[in-house]
Amino acid sequence: MSGTESKGAPVLVDRAALAGKGLDDFPVFPNPPKGSHGHALAGADIPTRVGVQYDGDVTVQVVEIAGPRTNQVIDCSYDEFIYILEGGLILTPENGTPHEFGAGDSLVMPKGFTGTWENTGDVYRELVVIEKKTWEQDMQRMTVE
Numbered sequence: 001m002s003g004t005e006s007k008g009a010p011v012l013v014d015r016a017a018l019a020g021k022g023l024d025d026f027p028v029f030p031n032p033p034k035g036s037h038g039h040a041l042a043g044a045d046i047p048t049r050v051g052v053q054y055d056g057d058v059t060v061q062v063v064e065i066a067g068p069r070t071n072q073v074i075d076c077s078y079d080e081f082i083y084i085l086e087g088g089l090i091l092t093p094e095n096g097t098p099h100e101f102g103a104g105d106s107l108v109m110p111k112g113f114t115g116t117w118e119n120t121g122d123v124y125r126e127l128v129v130i131e132k133k134t135w136e137q138d139m140q141r142m143t144v145e
Helices: 132-144
Strands: 024-025 041-043 049-057 058-065 067-074 080-093 100-102 104-107 115-131
Touching: 041 080, 058 080, 115 132
Parallel strands: none
Antiparallel strands: 024 049, 041 067, 049 058, 058 115, 067 115, 080 100, 080 104, 080 115
């Protein structure tokens, strides 16, 4: 993955990346730890691609999943701003009501969220903003466990 550091200057999010071009393959973790987006309940083998647009105190990424996937999320360890570029997303809090979002919607999945994350459509693509330090700690835990 390649990222951009601003050195104090504005950073333009790459339009090609927003359209799904030039994204890098992202590994699928079979048993992510508590606090991450959880393990896949369905669609674990569906490829994921990511393009890092900015790396600072936050990381800004375009994420694309090539088909429907459902994940169980347990106590997510970071706030995540999400702008859906393509496809749909259904977030269902534990013992709660499903919340459906589609292309053009913006939302925040708050730290501590527990429930299911279901992306829908032939392609699901989002622009996400996540606090970098916590996200990197999650990625590191997933590669070790």
